[in-house]
Amino acid sequence: xxxxxxxxxxxxxxxxxxxxxxxSVLSWIVALLWLLVALVPYFFMIGFGFKGxxxxxxxxxxxxxxxxxxxxxxxxxxxxxxxxLLNSIIVVVVSMVIVVLIASSASFAFARLRFRGxxxxxxxxxxxxxxxxxxxxxxxxxxxxxxxxxxxxxALIGPYVAFAIPITIxxxxxFMREIxxxxxxxxxxxxxxxxxxxxxxxxxxxxxxLVTVVIFNSVALWNEFLFAYVxxxxxxxxxxxxxxFDYQGQYASNTPAIMAALxxxxxxxxxxxxxxxEKLVNGVMAGAIKS
Amino acid sequence: xxxxxxxxxxxFRTLAWMLGPSIVLLCTYLIWPIIESFRLSLFDWNGxxxxxxxxxxxxxxxxxHDSLFWLSVKNSFILLIVALLIQIPLGLSLxxxxxxxxxxxxxxxxxxFFPGLMSTVAIAILFKQIFDYNYGLLNQVLQSLNLxxxxxxxxxxxxxxxxxxxxxxCWQYTPYYMLLFLAxxxxxxxxxxxxxxxxxxxxxxxxxxxxxxxxxxxxxxAVTLITIGSLKYFDLxxxxxxxxxxxxxxxxxxxxYQMAFKSYRVGYxxxxxxxxxxxxxxxxxxISRATRKVREA
Numbered sequence: 001x002x003x004x005x006x007x008x009x010x011x012x013x014x015x016x017x018x019x020x021x022x023x024s025v026l027s028w029i030v031a032l033l034w035l036l037v038a039l040v041p042y043f044f045m046i047g048f049g050f051k052g053x054x055x056x057x058x059x060x061x062x063x064x065x066x067x068x069x070x071x072x073x074x075x076x077x078x079x080x081x082x083x084x085l086l087n088s089i090i091v092v093v094v095s096m097v098i099v100v101l102i103a104s105s106a107s108f109a110f111a112r113l114r115f116r117g118x119x120x121x122x123x124x125x126x127x128x129x130x131x132x133x134x135x136x137x138x139x140x141x142x143x144x145x146x147x148x149x150x151x152x153x154x155a156l157i158g159p160y161v162a163f164a165i166p167i168t169i170x171x172x173x174x175f176m177r178e179i180x181x182x183x184x185x186x187x188x189x190x191x192x193x194x195x196x197x198x199x200x201x202x203x204x205x206x207x208x209x210l211v212t213v214v215i216f217n218s219v220a221l222w223n224e225f226l227f228a229y230v231x232x233x234x235x236x237x238x239x240x241x242x243x244x245f246d247y248q249g250q251y252a253s254n255t256p257a258i259m260a261a262l263x264x265x266x267x268x269x270x271x272x273x274x275x276x277x278e279k280l281v282n283g284v285m286a287g288a289i290k291s
Numbered sequence: 292x293x294x295x296x297x298x299x300x301x302x303f304r305t306l307a308w309m310l311g312p313s314i315v316l317l318c319t320y321l322i323w324p325i326i327e328s329f330r331l332s333l334f335d336w337n338g339x340x341x342x343x344x345x346x347x348x349x350x351x352x353x354x355x356h357d358s359l360f361w362l363s364v365k366n367s368f369i370l371l372i373v374a375l376l377i378q379i380p381l382g383l384s385l386x387x388x389x390x391x392x393x394x395x396x397x398x399x400x401x402x403x404f405f406p407g408l409m410s411t412v413a414i415a416i417l418f419k420q421i422f423d424y425n426y427g428l429l430n431q432v433l434q435s436l437n438l439x440x441x442x443x444x445x446x447x448x449x450x451x452x453x454x455x456x457x458x459x460x461c462w463q464y465t466p467y468y469m470l471l472f473l474a475x476x477x478x479x480x481x482x483x484x485x486x487x488x489x490x491x492x493x494x495x496x497x498x499x500x501x502x503x504x505x506x507x508x509x510x511x512x513a514v515t516l517i518t519i520g521s522l523k524y525f526d527l528x529x530x531x532x533x534x535x536x537x538x539x540x541x542x543x544x545x546x547x548y549q550m551a552f553k554s555y556r557v558g559y560x561x562x563x564x565x566x567x568x569x570x571x572x573x574x575x576x577x578i579s580r581a582t583r584k585v586r587e588a
Contacts, residue, residue, distance in 0.1 A: 023392060031388055031399050037462070038405050044428050045417050060435060061428040102312040109309040114299035125313070128321050130575045132523045134544040135568040136324035138331065138338075138551055138561055143319070162320030165313050188298045194305045223410035225526040230552070241410040245530065248416060255420060262413045269408050277401065281470055 049073060049260035056255055072260035076247070080235050081264060084243035088268075091153050091239055092221045095160040096214050103165050103213075104206065107172035108198045112184055122173065128166035133159075133226050144231050155231040156239070160224065164217045171216075175209035176202055215276070215283025222269065240265050325568060331561035338557035350562040359538055360563065363546040364570070366453050370542065371521035373457035374464070379513060381461070382468030387498055389469070390476045400473075407466040415530035418459055422446050446532055449539040456528060456540055463527070464520075468513045475509035476502060511582045518578055522571050543567045 044061070049072050051065040059066070109115070110122045140159055149155040179202060187197045228242045238246060244265045251257040273280055301309070332350050334343040354360055389400050406414075421428045422445035430442045445455045479502065487497050503510075525544035528534065534541040534549065541549075543563060551560035 023395070027388055027391065030384070031392065031396060034385060035399060035402060038403055038466070040428075041417055041421060042405060044421065048420070056426055061426060061431045062435070102316070105309040106313040109301065109306060112299070113301045113306070113309075114297060115301060115306055121310070121314075125317065128317060130519055130571055131321050131325065132544070132567055132571050134523065134525060134547055135328055135564045136321060137547070138557060138564060139324035139327035140320060142327075143324075158316070159320050162316045165317055169313065185298070194301045195308075198309070223412075225410070225412050241412045244410070244416065245412050248530075258416060259420070262409075262417055265413055266409050269410075273404070273408055281404065 045259050045266075046263050048256055049263050051256045051259075053254055053256060072254075072257045073264065075257055076261045076264055079247075079250075080238070080243055081261070083236055084238055084240045085268065087153060087236075087238065088222060088240040091156050091160065092218050094153075095157055095164065095221055096218060098157070098161045099164045099168055099217060100210060100214065102161075103168040104172055104203060104210065105198060106165075107169050107176055107206075108202050110169065110173045111176035111179075112181075112197075112202070113194065122169075125166055126170050128163075129170070131163075133163060137226065137230060140227070141230055150231065151233050151237055153232075153237060156224075156227055159227045159231075160221050164221070168213045168217065171213050172206060172209055175206055179205050211279065212283045215280055219269070219280070219283070240268075325565075328561045328564045328568070331558055332565045334558045334561075336558040337555045338551070339555065343558070346558070350559050353559065354562050354566060359541065360543075360546060360566075362538060363541040363543045366540060367522050367524070367542045369453055370457050370460060370524055371518055373454065374460055374517045374521050375514065377458070377461045378465045378468050378517060379510065382465050382513065383472050383503075383510075385465070385469040386472035386476055387502065389473055391494070403469060404466045406463050411463065411526040412530050414459070414463055415527050419446070419531055422455060447536055449536055452532060452536060452540045456531060459531070460521075460524065460527060464517075468517075471509055471513055472506060475506035479505050507585050511585045515575075515578050515582065518574060519571060522567070522574060543570070 047064050048061075050068045050070065052067070052069065055066060106125075110118060110125075136159070144150045144155045144158075147155075183201050183205070184197060187201050192200070223241055224239070225241050225245075228239045229245070232238055232242065235243070235246060244261055247258055247261045251261070331343070333345060333347060335346040335349065336343040385403065389396050389403070392399065409417075420426075424430060424444045424447060427445070429445065433439065433441050443451055446452050483501060483505070484497070487501055492501070523544060524542050525548070528540055528542055528545050529548065532540045534545045544567065547560050547563040547567065550556045550563060
């Protein structure tokens with residue numbers, strides 16, 4: 001291996017080596033300044049969570065806590081935190097499974113099959129990207145009540161899936177169009193049905209795009225507020241962002257407890273970010289770039 | 292088989308199971324609600340009564356003369372303009388900085404994205420504390436630096452509050468556009484960079500005449516996303532100010548929510564909802580027309 005490497009570089013003489021420019025002092029100052037802007041609120045939040053209830057009035061906000069006391073964190077963890085965490089996980093996972101199943105098959109049809117109205121239906125689906133959730137809020141609220149699913153996790157699945165469909169179909173269709181047609185033709189010649197080609201050839205080949213859409217949608221749904229706010233009400237049906245919102249009323253006089261709750265609520269996404277950093281960022285970006 | 296056999300043509304059952312579920316869900320949760328909103332906008336209804344009283348275009352007439360609605364439209368556009376003026380240049384500068392820094396700035400690249408990771412609700416609650424007039428971090432830091440004259444009632448001042456909100460939006464979303472631009476910059480072939488270096492282009496000239504023109508597409512994408520997104524803000528404002536003080540930070544979505552779920556004027560709220568849809572829809576068409584040249588180039 002090393003022999004191969006040295007031989008290959010020896011064959012191509014390097015005439016000119018390009019080097020990234022030196023960084024000016026100004027660059028470093030700007031870089032550190034924005035670092036401060038991006039991080040200080042988080043330090044403040046975490047530090048505040050460890051403070052005593054009266055420290056807010058007795059010492060300046062920028063001072064670290066006099067005593068690092070985890071009592072606020074324990075208070076939040078004893079509340080509905082884990083219930084909310086579980087609710088969020090259930091809603092996101094169920095929605096994602098449904099979205100992947102129904103949107104990938106539709107994408108396959110849009111990308112590879114010939115039927116009347118293909119292009120028009122596809123543009124109509126993609127136009128769904130700009131529909132504001134707020135416009136649909138009242139009718140969906142009425143519908144949810146009629147279906148007798150108000151104040152349940154099931155109430156959230158419908159709108160979550162529906163609003164994830166346009167971007168998912170858009171990204172997956174583009175991806176599937178780039179899978180060589182030969183695969184499709186070869187499988188058909190071998191006598192496979194369209195459904196079989198989808199399940200056995202296109203779905204496995206679209207794996208990377210599926211990862212992207214799942215990450216992108218999961219982050220969006222994990223933080224979703226509007227539908228969860230309107231379609232649920234009891235504390236054991238709330239997702240994580242709503243539980244954080246409810247803490248405001250619950251701990252109105254105990255600001256450090258609210259800050260502890262915010263810190264704990266941020267933990268899952270930050271953990272995901274540290275584990276899958278590149279993938280997560282690419283997923284979030286793919287959603288942005290493609291639209 | 293009498294007709295010419297077309298291997299691309301699916302039979303009806305295949306097509307139905309592949310497309311059906313997506314289309315049914317889109318019709319139920321996107322298309323029908325839009326139509327229903329328009330229908331409800333023609334009724335006087337509190338959302339509770341069995342009967343909906345038909346009132347023609349009375350709601351629409353009221354909307355046109357409702358100064359609060361126009362204030363919320365104005366505020367939505369203030370958010371939009373501040374977002375465009377700050378997020379694009381700042382995101383671009385940070386992206387170029389990270390690009391030049393390369394692997395030396397890996398740590399910065401990781402941490403710069405932090406503001407984009409927290410849920411909007413959590414950000415709103417956190418900054419409510421930071422912007423507090425008496426006990427907030429911002430004013431206390433200013434005070435300890437002897438910059439008392441800069442101290443403001445960030446969220447309580449009627450004139451200032453909407454701009455405070457707008458800046459917070461920038462704090463939250465700039466990292467996304469920074470990464471979008473960085474991805475575009477990384478997509479430029481290194482040959483271009485080497486060639487321009489040989490030709491003697493300075494850093495600044497390279498950025499100005501090569502990099503920025505080459506990532507025009509990404510900039511257009513960012514402008515589109517910021518514009519559509521700005522018209523739909525709700526979470527941040529609802530938690531941070533609930534539209535106050537005295538409606539000075541009211542936006543279309545928060546006004547709609549107030550009307551539907553606080554004042555129980557569902558018919559009128561549906562009128563706002565329909566107007567919001569029309570404004571977003573027309574803006575989207577306008578943007579796609581205006582940027583067609585860049586996108587096709």
